[in-house]
Amino acid sequence: MTIRRGALIGCGFFARNHMNGWAEIEGAEIVAVCDRDFAKAERMQADFGVAHAYADAEEMLRDEKLDFVDVVTTSPFHRPLVELAARHGVAAICQKPFADSQADAEAMVSACEKAGVPLAVHENFRWQQPFIEIADRIAKGRIGRPTFARISFRHGFDYYKNQPYLAEVERLSLMDIGLHLYDLARHLLGEVETLSCVTQRVNPIVRGEDAFTSLLSHAGGAVSVVECSAFAKYEPDPFPQTTAVVEGTEGTLELTRGYRLFEHHPGSVTETNVDVAVPNWGEKPWQVVQQSVVAFERHFIDVLNGKTEAQPSGAHNLGTMALALASYESAATGSTIRMKDWREGGRG
Numbered sequence: 001m002t003i004r005r006g007a008l009i010g011c012g013f014f015a016r017n018h019m020n021g022w023a024e025i026e027g028a029e030i031v032a033v034c035d036r037d038f039a040k041a042e043r044m045q046a047d048f049g050v051a052h053a054y055a056d057a058e059e060m061l062r063d064e065k066l067d068f069v070d071v072v073t074t075s076p077f078h079r080p081l082v083e084l085a086a087r088h089g090v091a092a093i094c095q096k097p098f099a100d101s102q103a104d105a106e107a108m109v110s111a112c113e114k115a116g117v118p119l120a121v122h123e124n125f126r127w128q129q130p131f132i133e134i135a136d137r138i139a140k141g142r143i144g145r146p147t148f149a150r151i152s153f154r155h156g157f158d159y160y161k162n163q164p165y166l167a168e169v170e171r172l173s174l175m176d177i178g179l180h181l182y183d184l185a186r187h188l189l190g191e192v193e194t195l196s197c198v199t200q201r202v203n204p205i206v207r208g209e210d211a212f213t214s215l216l217s218h219a220g221g222a223v224s225v226v227e228c229s230a231f232a233k234y235e236p237d238p239f240p241q242t243t244a245v246v247e248g249t250e251g252t253l254e255l256t257r258g259y260r261l262f263e264h265h266p267g268s269v270t271e272t273n274v275d276v277a278v279p280n281w282g283e284k285p286w287q288v289v290q291q292s293v294v295a296f297e298r299h300f301i302d303v304l305n306g307k308t309e310a311q312p313s314g315a316h317n318l319g320t321m322a323l324a325l326a327s328y329e330s331a332a333t334g335s336t337i338r339m340k341d342w343r344e345g346g347r348g
């Protein structure tokens with residue numbers, strides 16, 4: 001079996017899930033880790049038995065023979081690091097938010113296209129087992145043609161403890177969770193034609209918006225409501241569960257809390273438990289997030305081995321980025337945005 005040689009850049013909070021994931025994948029080996037805070041790179045090296053640690057990504061790309069890099073830094077560093085990989089002819093995974101602007105995202109897509117290397121964005125929500133199952137049932141025609149969806153992520157979990165930078169950013173929930181939910185909406189219902197969005201800042205400790213509600217119309221005629229709050233009060237708190245309803249011409253799929261998936265048809269309903277086992281390196285309530293990281297990484301190795309196209313690729317994620325960025329404009333102006341005009345107008 002070909003073992004793909006990878007390097008991870010950015011050894012912070014979420015990178016531990018990436019490293020645990022890579023350790024599960026037979027066709028890949030992380031041969032180097034890098035963090036500009038070298039102590040973090042050294043800690044990761046020791047914890048996962050990695051051959052080399054670096055403080056400088058340029059030096060690492062010069063010294064190591066790599067098939068891919070896994071970029072797990074925050075977004076301001078994505079473009080220089082992905083472009084660096086492209087210059088070395090190395091494929092890249094980039095964490096979300098892919099970029100802070102449409103121009104930066106387009107530059108990364110173009111650099112990788114020119115270098116002829118795959119670029120995937122780590123949009124892992126579509127790789128969560130409940131959504132793999134929902135997408136599969138839709139593709140099999142189980143609910144007919146989808147006409148309506150509601151995708152909802154509402155909780156009160158204090159994620160500023162693990163990710164303190166989130167409390168400081170001006171653009172919060174749309175660029176953090178919104179991107180994942182918009183990726184799901186496109187994945188399940190197809191391209192978006194129009195969007196309108198209302199944002200809210202509910203938690204007084206954050207600078208940006210921590211809640212939003214969006215209405216999307218999709219090219220096939222379906223409509224979706226995408227909603228998120230990071231300051232909603234529920235007991236027990238449902239973090240990090242996403243719930244969803246997808247109605248079709250023949251039936252409805254309903255994913256409720258507790259990972260219960262109902263399939264409704266006139267006169268019948270079936271229930272499936274779509275929760276996943278907690279990995280031996282993981283813990284509740286993160287199990288579905290952790291499973292999705294492993295599933296995405298396994299998929300990326302299939303991409304490197306020429307078995308499939310990246311889901312999502314950098315090029316596909318440009319449409320998701322556009323939705324998040326256009327949402328700010330919609331919220332600020334109280335307007336409905338026609339996405340084709342927005343993208344052709346070079347906004348964002």
Ligand SMILES: NC(=O)c1ccc[n+]([C@@H]2O[C@H](COP(=O)([O-])OP(=O)(O)OC[C@H]3O[C@@H](n4cnc5c(N)ncnc54)[C@H](O)[C@@H]3O)[C@@H](O)[C@H]2O)c1
Pocket residue numbers: 009010011012013014015034035036037040055057072073074075077081095096097122123124162163176289
């Ligand atoms: N997909 C998901 O479910 C999910 C969940 C959490 C976080 N994330 C994303 O993962 C990314 C990282 O988040 P985090 O919370 O782990 O951040 P973090 O701040 O804990 O870690 C980022 C690390 O990158 C390092 N770094 C920054 N620039 C670098 C450079 N040029 N070279 C080498 N190292 C560099 C920093 O020193 C830091 O250690 C963010 O974009 C975040 O949105 C995704």
